[in-house]
Amino acid sequence: MELKVDVNRCSAELDRLAQFSDVPAPAVQRVVFTPTDLAARGYLIELFEAAGLRVRVDPIGNILARWEGADPSLPALATGSHTDAIPYSGKYDGTVGVLGGLEAIRTLQQAGVKPRRSIELIMFTSEEPTRFAYGCLGSRLLSGQLAPDAAATLTDADGQRLDAVRQNAGFKGLLADVKLQPGHYAAFVELHIEQGPLLERAGLAIGAVTAIAAPAALRVRYTGPGGHAGGVMMADRRDPLIAGSRLALEVDAAARDSGSPDTVGTVGVLDVHPRAVNSIPRDVQLEIDVRDIDGPRRDRVLERIKRQAQTFGDELGVPTTIEMINADPPATSDPTIVAAIEKSCADAKLTHQRMVSRAYHDSLFMSLVCPIAMIFIPCRDGMSHRPEEYSSPEAIRAGIEVLARTLYQLAE
């Protein structure tokens, strides 16, 4: 089958979507349920409806756009990703899976395909944990991994509850109604940039993802007496930033010592209060991210970090609180879908390799309700979550064609 992917249209739509941002270009920031996020959603729904898709928005704001198949009674295929963007990030993370998914559907339509199964394109709400310190809100609720009550009471930095925020943003109905029925989808396939350097280094067009790393997030807080930076002698100090700094170094060391390059550990947030040059810190809070494709190995690293976090607080003599934000199991791709992706690469004459995803995606939670797999494309220097994030039109075109061919195979 000949497929003509209009990558220029998709690139133009990616550029347009990037203009919905709360920071100056080329940086992008689109945080869930902000006016900017809502405006971007409006743009996406226009595009979906223009392609003849029937749009449904669920109570958490997931957008589900359906291309009706020849036999609507069959469980549908699903594809998609997210369009929210962390502060000062780029324009390809997630968006390539949504707008590329749309382009894959339009490509099949334009080739005259009438699939037997319906195909649904999903834009998942808040894959990024930016606002509620909790990633993949949309897919966690679709899969039932996150209880509606637990979701409702998540709060943002301003202390606003998720349930109030989503309703004020216009997403009504019961969060309990988000959960999908068993067998709702036949399969889910997500197209995404690699967010790592391996495909580019190997000079390959496509990565067929066989497993997704298990992410865990931890919050550690140290509280000290503080005081005036001039007035309190060193011998009298218990500065929580000392414990916090030791912990930041420990997280790095623990990940490097795991014995596998698949383990990563990051301190992405380190907040100092009251944050004044002449004031000894009184409150230091770290948010720590640890991932691995091997759950038990990740948990051994987490245990070392938690143990040392407590030790550093005890040695300093300050109160220490350690809180697990989340700890999800790894996911394994469905061999049939991976095989379909590989056949699509062969049909499209594109090079590929099997690989794992160290980053964390909505596919991780969709794996709880249906077979899944992911299609990776290279991104420049493996960069992501920064303004310089880039995938070439050629790389995106290849991803769209492989996604289209994979959906075609699975839909028959």
Added chain:
Amino acid sequence: MELKVDVNRCSAELDRLAQFSDVPAPAVQRVVFTPTDLAARGYLIELFEAAGLRVRVDPIGNILARWEGADPSLPALATGSHTDAIPYSGKYDGTVGVLGGLEAIRTLQQAGVKPRRSIELIMFTSEEPTRFAYGCLGSRLLSGQLAPDAAATLTDADGQRLDAVRQNAGFKGLLADVKLQPGHYAAFVELHIEQGPLLERAGLAIGAVTAIAAPAALRVRYTGPGGHAGGVMMADRRDPLIAGSRLALEVDAAARDSGSPDTVGTVGVLDVHPRAVNSIPRDVQLEIDVRDIDGPRRDRVLERIKRQAQTFGDELGVPTTIEMINADPPATSDPTIVAAIEKSCADAKLTHQRMVSRAYHDSLFMSLVCPIAMIFIPCRDGMSHRPEEYSSPEAIRAGIEVLARTLYQLAE
């Protein structure tokens, strides 16, 4: 001479002033040129005028309230302090020197004293570096230590220039006109809480300050490639928070290793950008405060910190910028004024000791234009720059009486 200090009136005024705050009580936050700061200034001017003082406000917003002496042609005596407050601080730092100075003048008035020299009560603008990362703006400009052009171009976190901010706040005229003429003041005496534990531990009422520590502030910035917390393997990382954490520990160690308990080193600000749990830090900035009563010893500690700051950046392979924000010389009190303070303690039957100030005060810059000294009173547990900051009415009463007696001696 009998002096009746109305400490209850002063305590009530301290409580009222603390209500001008941008954070919930008991915490206080009053940042220069905010509406809250301007409202507090209005309250002070009312009090000063009610005491019969002639109020002048200079172009940087210093409030100078004059009690005319019998011989107005003589250089005046000055006393005073500041009323700005860093985020989440307390209600005694600085304010005791302003409202206690007012109470000392009212006490002398009530005792029927008519001093030969005029006495001026000064409320200095922005002793705290909170907004413009530069402390003692008012006294630096009064003394000529800070050039008007350099002051005008200081910017706050929002990028607003000091010159625009102060004019929008209603402080017009040329910054060049703030500088005092040589011989303008005969002497300056500042009443202040100790902000350290020594007087309380020794069970003494008064500290006669013989020297003020030399403060220095340093800004260090590390910039790395950042990236996705899941996507970038440890071996490919150059995380600037690693260098920042090592530097925070080094600042603490360098101060402790100086050989003197009079050396203190603090990292009060450590900012992480973009500050997302799943994003590797791309930009880490530290603000470092180092103080000592011995300038050369302080500078040796600073040199070690600067050298190591560069080493940590080089070892990580990330760009490093090191910027001195300020480095002021220590100040020595005038022996005549210190002797007058000690005689006042004897006359008032109050215990005292000579001591140094590790914290940094407007007196440091006033020492460039006239003889100075400071009067310290104990504060509970040596705490300052936090909501629990506290000095008892009895401690404040003692400080006011010693200040009043000292001004009386020096005014004759």
